[in-house]
Amino acid sequence: MRVVLQRVKRAQVTVNKTVIGKIGTGVVLLVGFTDGDGPAEIEYCTRKITRARIFTDADGKMNQNIQAVGGAILAVSQFTLYANTRRGNRPSFTAAEEAEKAHRHYEQFVTCLRETGIPVATGQFGADMQVDLVNDGPVTIIYDTNNK
Template sequence: MRAVIQRARGASVTVNESTAGTIDHGLVVLVGVTHDDTREDADYLVHKLVHLRIFDDQDGKMNLSLKDVAGKVLSISQFTLYADTRKGRRPNYLNAAGPEQANELYHYFNQQVEQQDIHVETGEFGEMMQVQLTNSGPVTIILDTDDK
């Protein structure tokens, strides 16, 4: 699994001209799933996500986690994180998991984040979405279970 996380002062996701999710402070998390991902991979990402110290303390140093700042998560499914661009100009997405597997792990991931007492808002799996955010910092970090 891969996650691109962005520290946000505010963010929202719109589906079919209707707001599906919004947060005022926390992380926007783009979540991608590949074929061999498991719940163990999702658990690893959840642990990293909620404990990663990327929020500023009183001295302006990144020493606080999502849990420490009572931040929220806006979680967006993102199969394009597994795009293969090595050949030609059009990416292929053969490395992305099929919709059934990806949807199951994406929902499991969100449930596990909520189990950590983090409020989670989401887009709609498989839909065209518009995501707006104010990236604070900017801080953008990539987490990949292949790196565990």
């Protein structure tokens, strides 16, 4: 499982010219799955992301987590996180998990995030989405369960 986290001032995702998910302060998560991913990887990423001290405190130090600042999450599925670019100019996506399984895992991940009490907005799995965001920092962190 790979997740690219970006700390944001605000973000939204649009499908067919309709905004389907929107947050203010918080994080955008681009989420991808590969074969072998399951509940352990989902729980690991949920724990790491929700506890990450990436928001500034009164002293300007990154010392607070998303709950401490009343932030929200926008989770967007993105199979291209498993692109293989080693050969040629066209990426291969064979390492990305099959769509039906990835969809189930994405929904499980969103449920796990919501169980923490943090507000979670989402994109639409498998859709052509436009994600607009205002990076804060910028702060970008990559979680990969193969590199725990």
